[in-house]
Amino acid sequence: MNMDSPFRLFLFTPGVVMSDVIKVLAVDDVEANLMIIRGCLKGDGFELVTCTNAVDALQKFKEQYFDILLLDVIMPGIDGFELRKLIRATDPDRPIIFLTSMVEDKNMTMLNQITWDANTYYLNKAVGKKTLIQKITEVVTTYRQKLMEHKYSDQMEEERVLAGDLQKVLLPNWCICNDDVLFSSIYVPYMHVSGDLYEMIPFGDSKYLFFIGDISGHGLSAALYMAAVQSWLKMTLRDNDIKIHELMSRLNKFFCEDLQSKNYMTALAAIIDFKNNHISLHSAGHPGLIFASPGKKTVRLSDTKKGSTPLGWMADAVFPETENYDCDFDDDTIFVAITDGVLDMTNEDGQTMPEEDLYELIQCQLDNPNVVALPYRIKGIMAKMGYDKAPDDFTIVAFQKRSARKGILERVIPAKLSEVDKVAQEFSAITDDLRQSTGIDLCVREYLNNIVVHGSHDKKKAPDLIYVGIGMENGDLVLQGAERGGKWDITGTRETNDPQLFTPDPESGGKKPEEEENLFATSGRGIQIIKALTQYVSYETNCGLNETKFVFNKRTPES
């Protein structure tokens, strides 16, 4: 609802209580006519205020709440139509009944003028008590019902937003980096709240339960089921020896019997042993798990012939062990899981993207794999291909075994200045070269301070978490950052979705003098320090994820 709408003003104006009494404002310049109205509406059920001119009526209308206005058309000064116009400027919905004589209105000019407004009605002056009361009651009842519907839908909307916010809190952080796994996700609910859920729950000895599900529907019920499933999963994992098909079977029972759900859920659950590179998964009508191998440059899907029916269809459904999919995986395997919403994205012609294209798209990312950015890049590329119309919730999750990321020191930190210092110290310690170490320290500090400080000015733009990693890439020392705050414009001059490249020339900085000045003005000394310390900085934004890359020792073409 429009926050300025009269409905809202009515519903949330202190002192305004919707009662059984109907408050009426009657305006007529002829006292005898007002007397008739008084006669009609005397007794319980009505509270009548009368005015003999439009100016007084407007004043009363501003001061008090009225359910309905009874207006005469022809009045000296401001007439009934003008008065309606003045009321409609702020209140398009308040019912108005014109009480007038239509003797002169042979070509219906007056009647047409009265009825162009959807919330204006007409009654002949000599209408009688019964008809007047009946009409007023009918119109006001409809109006009040409309008010209540708006109030209800307003409350529902607020609850939906709250449910959506709670869901985001219940889901894992978008990026997780621990000893075993680097995990990243993009989650876009279709209507504030979503039926999608995912989890990566450790349960000891480098074993994890990975779960991704899609509950039918988008509303509050889907959100509540999602919360229930999440807490059930965490409780059930206390049983360390549980097999994946048993988990699905128990979850199905919980869904059907405990929740008595009318919804159903497709889900893919996997027990991943990162120590022994083994995965055991079970799909209940959910898209398969994608195995992408940067080393072999291959992308494959878990066996889609195996699996069971979605959860919630039948309480006694069987989820047999034979339908589990077990396999070993390479150290460097990047796992990608999606919900149906990804493949349901359509282009302008209403076409969805063929599944093969999605795998090809992931394969293209293997030349320069970036687990943290991968879900965002996939969504971004899909949008560039035209698949940007979402009819459903959209979730992509990517994760990789941490030990595969040898030589990369990486952290996911909250966007707090206190964390910057820790990371700068830790990262600068990766080299014994004092000059390089100082350079890393300064660059990390300048970059993170920029993100944290600029983000903190505007809560909406403030990132929640920041991923930072440093390591060797093609012989160069590379610092990478990813966060979901406001766009941090490395050039300090514009905001764009296009990848930006900043390659400073030793003499001119690669910029025209005025741009250079602008740059400095925007980013202060920070950009100058980063320029001095790096050979190459790139910045890219994909679906809200800002990726920044600093290359410290890139060889120039001359060298």
Add this chain to the structure above:
Amino acid sequence: MKSDIAAHLKEMLELEDAEIQEFYDAFITEFNKSCTELQENGVDSDFQKLRIITHTMFGYCENMGAMDIFALAKELNTAAKAADVPACQEAIRKIFKMHEAYLAEG
């Protein structure tokens, strides 16, 4: 006349006998006002003004059930629309006569 108005008010507003006089007085007040305005306006000057006066008369006459005056107001309205001075004069004369009759009834 008064009895017609009383019958109308009883039927349409479900008024008690005791309440009728108050409404009748209010009606007479409005009728007096209209006659004064008609007198002040004259018959051959402002036809538009005549139409406004008669429109007001339509309203309270219909409301009160004074259909005899309503009919005369309609006659005057039609004459004013046609800018027919003799017809206007005749209608006003009839209205004034009716006014006297109502006043006589109290």
